[in-house]
Amino acid sequence: xxxxxKETEKEPKLxxxxxxxxxxxxDANLQENFKPEKSIQKNTxxxxxxxxxxxxxxxxxxxxxxxxxLADTSIFNEIYSDLGxxxxxxxxxxxxxxMSVKLFSRFxxxxxxxxxxxxxxxxxxxxxxxxxxFPEGIAGGIPSGIEIASKFGxxxxxxxxxAADYHELHDCGIVYTTNPYLLCIMTKGNDLTSLASVIRDxxxxxxxxxxxx
Numbered sequence: 001x002x003x004x005x006k007e008t009e010k011e012p013k014l015x016x017x018x019x020x021x022x023x024x025x026x027d028a029n030l031q032e033n034f035k036p037e038k039s040i041q042k043n044t045x046x047x048x049x050x051x052x053x054x055x056x057x058x059x060x061x062x063x064x065x066x067x068x069x070l071a072d073t074s075i076f077n078e079i080y081s082d083l084g085x086x087x088x089x090x091x092x093x094x095x096x097x098x099m100s101v102k103l104f105s106r107f108x109x110x111x112x113x114x115x116x117x118x119x120x121x122x123x124x125x126x127x128x129x130x131x132x133x134f135p136e137g138i139a140g141g142i143p144s145g146i147e148i149a150s151k152f153g154x155x156x157x158x159x160x161x162x163a164a165d166y167h168e169l170h171d172c173g174i175v176y177t178t179n180p181y182l183l184c185i186m187t188k189g190n191d192l193t194s195l196a197s198v199i200r201d202x203x204x205x206x207x208x209x210x211x212x213x
Contacts, residue, residue: 002079169192
């Protein structure tokens with residue numbers, strides 16, 4: 001999303017560009033434990049803006065895959081360099097953790113403060129993140145009705161033999177209380193349900209602490 005929005009500043013019509021989606025060999029959502037509410041359908045035409053919406057709002061990996069395939073990887077690398085972030089490895093086989101919670105939180109800070117994108121595009125990013133729902137994570141630890149601009153991600157880390165070694169579940173977002181705060185939680189272990197519970201518990205503790213101030 002950040003890469004496409006950044007390119008939109010140079011090419012204003014980029015988001016309205018149409019893409020004919022014919023389908024992919026393997027459904028990228030099949031491996032996920034937390035399935036997207038909606039996913040792009042084969043033999044359908046979407047705009048780049050549509051694909052970004054599916055990717056962010058519904059966490060549709062198929063939409064993300066299409067966007068990744070269409071993009072120039074040098075754009076991604078440029079953004080990581082601009083933000084002082086490590087470039088993600090090309091494979092998750094035997095890969096150690098490469099990005100900390102503090103580093104990842106930079107994405108949310110630049111959206112909130114509009115320090116990398118234009119104010120309009122920063123606001124557009126926040127509005128999309130506000131629509132992303134993951135009640136199993138941070139949202140589950142705070143009272144309903146409080147808005148959260150967030151994004152979760154799950155990952156199965158493989159060992160050198162290609163077998164599952166462990167799972168990761170992360171959730172990061174801006175919680176819009178009277179005093180908005182940014183909370184990012186990264187977890188790893190053997191059971192995704194337990195990891196989600198840990199995220200909710202931490203979120204609840206943080207909210208209770210913030211609400212008392």
